[in-house]
Amino acid sequence: MSFLRGSENYVWCTTSVLGKGATGAVFQGVNKNNGEPVAVKTFNQLSHMRPHDVQMREFEVLKKVKHENIVKLLAIEEEQEGRGKVIVMELCTGGSLFNILDDPENTYGLQEQEFLLVLEHLTAGMKHLRDNNLVHRDLKPGNIMKYINEDGTTTYKLTDFGAARELQEEEQFMSLYGTEEYLHPDMYERAVLRKPVGKSFGATVDLWSIGVTLYHVATGQLPFRPYGGRKNKETMFYITTKKASGVISGTQTTENGPIEWSRELPAHCQLSVGLRKLVTPLLAGLLEMDPHRIWSFDRFFSEVQIATSTTPVHIFHVNKASSLKVSV
Template sequence: MGDSRPIQSTRDYIYRTRDRIGQGAFSNVYRGVHRESGVPYAIKVPRSCNSAQELERETIALTSLCHENIVRLYDIQNEIGSGMPVFVMEFCSRGSVLSLLEDPENHNGLHDRDIIALLSDIASALKYLCSVGFVHRDIKPGNILVSETEVGRNIFKLSDFGSSKFIQETGEYESLTGTEEYLHPHLYERAFIDRNLGGKFTSAADLWSLGATLAHAVLGEVPFRPFEGSRKNRNEMFKMISRKHDQDIYGRQSTPNGKIVYYREIPSHCNISLGLRQHLETIIRGLLRGNASQWTLDTYTREADHVKKLTPHTVLLAESLAFCQFYAEPYQTIDRFLKAICGNWI
């Protein structure tokens, strides 16, 4: 519904159905503009009347949230002709992290500057959500949108709060939701392996999803992949994520039902500099733990803040004649700086 005519409008906004910039289970998203100002907005249009009811959950969540790293809901208007409710949201010019990874220069993952911004921006968003008692419950690359500043810096913003839940009173929830490639092992088991399992879930599920999302952003592909793909062999996928060691950051299976091979380091072909890899490996490992040793949000936000404050230096390695990026602690002495470089690369 609402997509039959090439140009659609509400009282204050207009959009073309060919300008679709995203789609989900319940809606399509278009690039539209304000009639008078010409300012661009993201116009979220339900697929049907039933979908409109499903989107009410996201609307309720977004109207109570206000943070620079969370996509804003500006208005709700009715589409002229169909009467369908239309959600007018912040327009993020760079798309999502998923679409950013489709750019040729990001084929092997995002580069340092974007990864550091992603770490910091999502840490800030999750800290805010925690302070108001929300869990997102569907963190993934497609649900992190990217806006660009006037100086060319990317800002990362959490979006799609249709699965979010207010859990301030209990800190727990029971319902199953999320995207399976990024699900915490306990959620995955109950959703796809044994529906009769009981149990409640906490914000730890968001942190696992964030770890898988960060790994995807660094690797350029999903971190855990059975031979036939996660959705064609869910038993192998569950085995892969539930049996991994705390030090493992991604896993692969090269033959049907074959041996699962885990990796503990970011591969050399990725775009992340050598100087940043160790920090990222530590963060991803900490988040991708399905047990009591999993990092808390406080631990993650501290480490994300620490990485943001590191000072980048370009170093020429004499042996290989290669330039490498090294990240030093603020106010680090020259002596400690040189020792750190030797410890990492020589």
């Protein structure tokens, strides 16, 4: 049983798995010519059963995007023994944002500087996709990678374009993609609850996923949490569709119990009061069910621009002997 597999210029070991998904897996490999470490995405039987144009889509999308906040495509090669195409990408040694949030020190979300970095980089990568009329359709912490630069600084990059496709802002699509907890409620209704909904979906489904992701990054937990988690599908749908405008989280702590709604970030969140004031309306605008009230991409991009370009001013509150950080 050989664990080594390869293509013309790359070789990888099937025991060093970086990630696994429905249609394939990503392994760590090396360039045969110079020993450079890479990430190699291979595809399984299920992925080969999809229509040919859907299979080709990921390759086409990757060829179109070139941005420092999107994982770089190095090559598309044929695997030996006719196993089909593989995608070779730059290796992000910092792992995924999902793994970072899983770290006990990030139980209550990322520190402020790191959060701002994620916000800035995720938005820049997203803007590049929109400039090319692309939707990602599976945005979540597991698809945001941490790349450590040579000088030790961090760059966050979007990855996994298996569900991505071209879509103008006013265009719609019908197919279902994404990960349950990060899905727009309309898609959740059809994909998870299997209801025959005649709705089609627009590019704004990415905005909802960004909202859930940013809440997760800021607090270390998901915004909408029914009792029993993922298996309590009807309550999950109820929480996301029945919440009032401006509400950014809904939690059910007992079986069939009441939902605790909140318009604020939880007390344990690591962000300063100043930054919270900027981030809370941002989350409310993204986690908006009403199609007339959800933000447009342009609004999102400009609000993030404001949030990330403020200067923190440190103030010592003498009466309370506390240090305040105000964003100006």
